[in-house]
Structure formats: structure tokens, C-alpha cells
Amino acid sequence: MSELLRAVWRYRHFILSSVKNDLKARFARSRLGAAWMILQPLAQVAIYSVVLSRVMGAKLPGTTNQYAYSIYLMAGMLAWSLFIEVVTRSLTLFVDNGNLMKKIYFPRATLPFIAVGSALVSNIFLFVATILIFTIVGHAPTWAFLWLPLLMAINVAFSLGLGLLLGVINVFVRDVGQVMAVVLQLWFWITPIVYMPTILPSGFGRIIAANPMYYIVSSFQNVLLYGQSPALAPLAWTAAGSVILLAIAFLMFRRAAPEMVDVL
Template sequence: MKGMLVERIREIFDYRQMLVSIVRKDLRSRYKGSFLGFLWTFVNPVLQLTIYSIVFPFLLRNNQENYPMFLFVALLPWIFFTTSLQGATTSVVANANLVKKIYFPRVILPLSVVCTNLVNYIYGLIIVFPALLFTGVSLTFNVLWLPVILFIEFVFALGLALILSALYVRFRDLEHVMNILTMIWFYLTPIVFAISIFPESVAEIIGYNPMVPIINGFRDVLLYGNAPNWNELLYSMIVAIMTVVIGFVVFEKNEKTFAEDL
């Protein structure tokens, strides 16, 4: 298994120019022909933020201080996560002609989707930092931990992306199942509310969701100016590493029949 992982990483490195080209192409074509173009990178999360900021404090009687920023710093990484899974699930099938015609490490297809959405998240920080400062949040040196938290989320998303993209080639209902699961997952992650609203026993169970320490980590370094909870993040990192290893194994096993199944 170790040899397989090393070989995969080496292949990705060898084809890094192809990966960069696909990501660049996806970024350029995502909003091509639309009136607002690249601005949709900012408009979509801002619209969601506006709706959630109005609806959820009313429904939940939420008195969270600076609720729009409490929500915003969690919503953007969640969008990165879910759009990565949704896009990566169909990535191999969507590039069936390419898969059948030339050789390249197929793992680049789901990887490119996750990378594209990572870049979109980074672009989103262009409005996150000014918004935090505008609402009176003081940024501290702990914001330097942001890349670490983002990397853990990236690894976790990549692992799931590999599994889903490989299985979707055979099981086309998976796309619809994932849409439902991510919707449920959203409400099991403290994005629109703090985990403290739950009874302690329920909060403990929800805490096993690996996205909880990741989302809390984003809030810690961006909103509260604190260092992340490393004990909790270590759990998410272990889950992320296990997931990406399983992802490579599942992808390797299914990749052999991609051409036939497509």
C-alpha cells in the first residue's frame, strides 16, 4: 500500500502541469458568459450569508454576537467542502472521452476539482478579512494557523472525492445520494449555530463529525483570534489521512475497469 501511494504521488507530480492546466481551465470556464463572471465567486456565499443571517437567528432565537461573521467564516469552508464532493463525484464520468483516449493518472480528475474549489475559497478570503475588520473583529497572529486547518480539510475532501468519483462510474445514483447526505451533514455541523445549543450528550456525539473541529478551527483563528484546539484537530487530521489512504486504494481498485464501465 505504501508503495502504491508513493507511486501515485510521484505520478501526480509528473503530471502537475496537466493538473494546473485543468484547474486554470475550470476557473476560467466556470463563469464564462455570465454577466457578473468572476464576481459570482463572492455573490453566491454573500447571498447565502444574507438569507441565513435573517432566517436562522429568528428561527433559533439565536443571540450569537456578530452572527453574520460567526456564520460567514464557517460557511465558506463548508461551501469549499461540499462543492468539491459534488463536482468530484461526476468528474471521471464527465471526462469519459479523455479517459478512453489517452493515458494520464485518472486521480488528477477528482484532484483538480478539489484544487479548483480550494482556489475559490482562497479568493473568498478577499472579502472575509475586510468583512471581519469592518465588523470590529481584531485579527491576531493565530490567523497564521489558517493554512494548517485548510490543509486538513483539503486532505479530507480529497479522500472522499477519490472514493465518490471511483464509485460513481458504476453507481450513478450516488450523485443524488450525496446531495441528500451533504444536506443532512450541513445540519450536523455547527455552521448556522453553535454546538453549545445541544445537550452535552448530543454535542459529544456530534463532535465525532470530523468537520466539527475543522469548522471550529476556522472560527477560532479568524473570529476569536485564538489558536485552534489541537487535540480536536488531531482527530480530524487522523480521519482525513485515513480517508485519503482509503480513497487512493478504492480509486486504484476501480480505475482498472473505468474504460469498460464508461
């Protein structure tokens, strides 16, 4: 593992410039450029707000702000967009870079770092935009926001662990990528992002409880909407599980690496 980290450190310039180039390339020749990074999730928030605010708005207990539901949405979206971006990028990470891996030697471990790097950059942009909007609608940041770096870290650990694990398998069994496109959509709806867990019929409680993203998303919502500390016990369990998942993913990645190029 230390060897892996050393290689990554030696290639830090490459990782940084890859993240930069990745962002540049994504928005090259588009008028609004990097603004798209935040416009897309915000547009989604706007749609849900318009469509659902009447239905959902009243269900948010303990809030006074008339934009409470939009804030709730944005908090969930902030967590979800990081998750979805890291997972989808890691999922196709090796398949997309197959040509490069076949032709040029470089530490393969740099690839997940590049993926997380560019996902984090766009998420931080979104975060800044979110804070800005919060301030405009009269929901000023509180000290509880200091939880966010930790929450993001847990989020990344879980997303990367899952994405990398599936990404490695996807090299050998390409169906994984197709299946995950559907699974992720379903996953979005079984995570309380556009709705509150309280409105669900009692039978669904167990599904929600088994969903690690629920604990991450609800922590974001607690911190951003209510200005409270997240529920510590479930968060700690989620964090521990995420770290273990990430460790397994990296172990599998290391074991698979020699054979990966053979089938790419």
C-alpha cells in the same frame, strides 16, 4: 504511490492549465465572472444573518462585535464551502470526465488534483473577501489566522478522501451521487454552522461529536471569530483520520482505475 506523484508532477502544466480553464469556463459569458465564486456563499451568509441574527446573535458568548453572528457564519461557511465543493466535484469527477478517460490516455491521478485546485482557488477568493469584510466591520485579522492553511489542508484531506472514495464507487453504482445530494444537505444542518452547538438539546451532543466536520468547522470559528487556537486534541484526531481516509481513497482509486474505464 511515488509513481503516481511522479506522473502528476510530469503533468503539472496540464493540471495548472486545467484549473485555469475550469475557472474561465465556469464564468465565461457571465457579467460578474469570477465574482460569483464569492457572491453565492456571501449571499447565503447574508440571508442567514438577516433571518437568524436576532435569534442567534444573543447566544454567542464572549463577543463584543455587533456583527459577531455574521462573522461566526462566515467562518463556518468558509470551511463548509470548501468541503462541499471538493466533495461534490470528486463525487462526479470520473463520471464527468468519462468521455475523456475513454478516449485519451493521461494519468488519471491528475483529475483529483484539478478538482482540489479549482476548489482551493475559489475558496481562497472567498477567504480574501471574508477578511476584507471582517476588516470593514472592525474585526481585524489576528495571529491566530495563521492556523488557516493547516485547517484548510485538513479540510481538503477529509473532503477529498470522502469525495474520492464515493466518486470511485459512483462510477459503478450511480445511486451514490443521488444519495449524497440529500446526505450533504442533512450534513449541513447537523454541523454547527448557522447555530451554536450550545443551543442544542443535550441529546444531540453525541451526533455532533461524531461529526468530523464539526471539529473542522469549529476550528475555523475559533480562529476566525475568537482569534483562539483551535482545540488541539480533537483536531489532531480529525487530521489523522482524514489522512487515513485519503490514503484508503487513493488506494481504492488505484485498484479501481483499470476497471473504471470499462464501465464508464
